[in-house]
Amino acid sequence: MSPLVSCAWLAAHLDDPNTVVLDATLPPVGITPPVDTRARYLAQHIPGAVFFDIEALSDPATPLPHMLPSLNAFAASLSSLGIGDAMTIVLYEQAGVFSAPRARWMLRTFGAPNVLLLDGDLTSWLEANLPTQSGEVHRAPAVFHPNFNASAVKDFADIQHLIADRAQILDARSAARFQGTAPEPRPGLPSGHMPGATSVPFTDLVDHGRLKSPAALRELFATKSIDLDRPITTTCGSGVTAAVVALGLELAGAKDVTLYDGSWADYAQRPNAVIETS
Numbered sequence: 185m186s187p188l189v190s191c192a193w194l195a196a197h198l199d200d201p202n203t204v205v206l207d208a209t210l211p212p213v214g215i216t217p218p219v220d221t222r223a224r225y226l227a228q229h230i231p232g233a234v235f236f237d238i239e240a241l242s243d244p245a246t247p248l249p250h251m252l253p254s255l256n257a258f259a260a261s262l263s264s265l266g267i268g269d270a271m272t273i274v275l276y277e278q279a280g281v282f283s284a285p286r287a288r289w290m291l292r293t294f295g296a297p298n299v300l301l302l303d304g305d306l307t308s309w310l311e312a313n314l315p316t317q318s319g320e321v322h323r324a325p326a327v328f329h330p331n332f333n334a335s336a337v338k339d340f341a342d343i344q345h346l347i348a349d350r351a352q353i354l355d356a357r358s359a360a361r362f363q364g365t366a367p368e369p370r371p372g373l374p375s376g377h378m379p380g381a382t383s384v385p386f387t388d389l390v391d392h393g394r395l396k397s398p399a400a401l402r403e404l405f406a407t408k409s410i411d412l413d414r415p416i417t418t419t420c421g422s423g424v425t426a427a428v429v430a431l432g433l434e435l436a437g438a439k440d441v442t443l444y445d446g447s448w449a450d451y452a453q454r455p456n457a458v459i460e461t462s
């Protein structure tokens with residue numbers, strides 16, 4: 185089954201008590217003043233949608249952005265949001281494809297079995313003449329039993345081994361940041377890339393606010409000489425858009441895809457990290 189669902193499918197399932205809709209919009213990095221995505225959610229969202237605040241649901245004990253929290257903390261947060269592990273979860277974002285795949289990766293990594301993504305965004309929903317509502321949505325507490333998939337997550341030590349083994353590492357940042365010709369949006373980090381990594385900007389996977397078709401994604405990865413039958417690890421600036429590439433790989437048919445949770449924010453600040461530019 186495809187992880188993507190249409191606006192029509194979601195509209196037909198809005199009244200299903202076992203379906204929960206989540207707005208998983210993160211503000212883009214480096215925009216001043218910051219975009220208040222929660223305020224935009226409160227102003228207009230898909231009926232019944234709960235705001236899935238990726239930042240608030242991440243690990244508060246680390247200075248790295250968006251890191252996975254502890255098992256118990258995540259389970260408690262989901263339960264309080266009314267998200268049970270037996271539910272069908274549908275994620276969307278307010279514009280384009282940026283952070284909802286990260287939310288999906290988080291949920292699946294913690295064991296949620298049925299996590300889907302709207303094929304489109306809130307604009308697509310509006311263009312389909314479907315209803316919206318405003319204000320906060322409160323769901324009754326539910327029970328979420330986490331089942332953490334540690335094999336889906338890579339850390340700095342893992343990345344060092346992957347680099348040494350010449351494994352497939354796909355970097356979702358812009359080509360300029362990858363090449364070291366544009367600065368990182370987070371102060372103090374040099375740009376550049378890991379040895380042997382391949383530049384696959386996440387924006388290349390998106391067309392008019394939607395992920396490209398599986399055939400188009402397979403063609404894109406083929407132009408980068410990516411072998412979908414071999415293990416692949418994705419990375420980016422902070423682990424968010426790496427999930428876009430991971431989802432694109434899934435749609436293209438890759439079976440063994442992992443994600444470097446700390447990504448460049450972790451790697452580039454390590455004294456022993458090798459950084460290349462070209």
